[in-house]
Amino acid sequence: MAYNLLKGKKGIVFGALNDKSIAWKVAERAHEEGAELVLTNAPVAMRMGEINKLAEQTNSQVIGADATNLDDLSNLLSQSMEIFGGKMDFILHSIGMSPNVRKKRSYDDLDYKYYSQSIDISAISFHKLLQTAKKMDAINEYGSVVALTYIAAQRTFYGYNDMAEAKSVLESIARSFGYIYGREKKVRINTVSQSPNITTAGGGIRGFDGLYDFSDRMAPLGNASSEECADYCVTLFSDLTRKITMQNLFNDGGFSSMGMSARVMGFYNRCLDNLLPDEW
Numbered sequence: 001m002a003y004n005l006l007k008g009k010k011g012i013v014f015g016a017l018n019d020k021s022i023a024w025k026v027a028e029r030a031h032e033e034g035a036e037l038v039l040t041n042a043p044v045a046m047r048m049g050e051i052n053k054l055a056e057q058t059n060s061q062v063i064g065a066d067a068t069n070l071d072d073l074s075n076l077l078s079q080s081m082e083i084f085g086g087k088m089d090f091i092l093h094s095i096g097m098s099p100n101v102r103k104k105r106s107y108d109d110l111d112y113k114y115y116s117q118s119i120d121i122s123a124i125s126f127h128k129l130l131q132t133a134k135k136m137d138a139i140n141e142y143g144s145v146v147a148l149t150y151i152a153a154q155r156t157f158y159g160y161n162d163m164a165e166a167k168s169v170l171e172s173i174a175r176s177f178g179y180i181y182g183r184e185k186k187v188r189i190n191t192v193s194q195s196p197n198i199t200t201a202g203g204g205i206r207g208f209d210g211l212y213d214f215s216d217r218m219a220p221l222g223n224a225s226s227e228e229c230a231d232y233c234v235t236l237f238s239d240l241t242r243k244i245t246m247q248n249l250f251n252d253g254g255f256s257s258m259g260m261s262a263r264v265m266g267f268y269n270r271c272l273d274n275l276l277p278d279e280w
């Protein structure tokens with residue numbers, strides 16, 4: 001159901017690779033709520049992905065930008081302002097990539113060049129985007145910038161690897177820049193810490209199926225889907241959340257507040273019953 005929450009608002013969505021991407025769902029929901037959009041992704045991802053299909057569906061323009069490249073970012077923002085006829089109201093940063101995860105390097109055998117790339121792509125790109133936007137004065141007062149993150153920033157999750165550091169840095173940037181951008185331009189910056197979802201980036205994490213199932217059994221409301229993440233992002237872009245900034249907001253069915261659930265305990269006990277005594 002649409003509520004016209006973003007009627008008259010304009011925004012950029014980073015990271016829609018294919019129809020599994022969380023950014024894809026956010027673009028669809030934002031369009032449904034009346035927003036005018038520019039879609040962007042890294043040029044190489046645009047060649048591999050299906051972004052033009054989404055652009056047609058949402059009546060949006062597509063501008064390629066490598067989010068680690070400052071020239072690409074300023075070109076993206078200036079072209080978007082031309083298209084919008086002025087400043088924008090919201091931006092979604094939905095970008096994550098770890099070459100160490102891709103190349104199956106374990107956390108105690110990281111390649112340090114890859115490590116820097118993971119943090120540059122997945123976190124520092126957020127600072128680059130915010131710094132460029134602020135210098136260009138590209139975002140309206142009470143505009144809203146949201147980046148997607150994961151609870152491995154706070155707690156250790158098997159297989160999440162160097163993305164844990166990347167997400168910690170990302171969340172810290174939201175607070176540090178949120179203070180300055182809020183104070184000077186009244187721009188809001190938040191991160192949404194989302195449940196696991198089966199996407200290209202998510203599926204690359206070692207043991208992802210087990211992680212997905214575990215958090216679904218642990219969370220009283222179950223995992224939040226990508227569509228539910230899109231709903232939440234739309235509220236954060238809207239005028240209904242004008243005083244929310246510098247927050248890391250969990251959209252995870254309650255997972256982050258749980259210690260043990262009956263469903264996980266039941267599953268665990270059944271597994272223990274099947275173990276031989278020397279496997280305890």
Ligand SMILES: NC(=O)c1ccc[n+]([C@@H]2O[C@H](COP(=O)([O-])OP(=O)(O)OC[C@H]3O[C@@H](n4cnc5c(N)ncnc54)[C@H](O)[C@@H]3O)[C@@H](O)[C@H]2O)c1
Pocket residue numbers: 014015016017018020021022023041042045065066067068093094095096097121148149150193194195196197198199200201202203
């Ligand atoms: N899927 C999950 O389980 C999950 C859970 C919590 C948070 N997240 C976060 O959500 C965000 C979106 O991921 P997703 O799961 O939709 O996967 P996805 O693979 O669909 O999206 C990741 C996007 O990052 C883009 N990207 C990579 N390098 C880039 C660069 N240099 N410049 C610009 N774009 C670049 C990719 O092209 C892709 O579109 C990520 O930040 C991810 O960490 C995902």
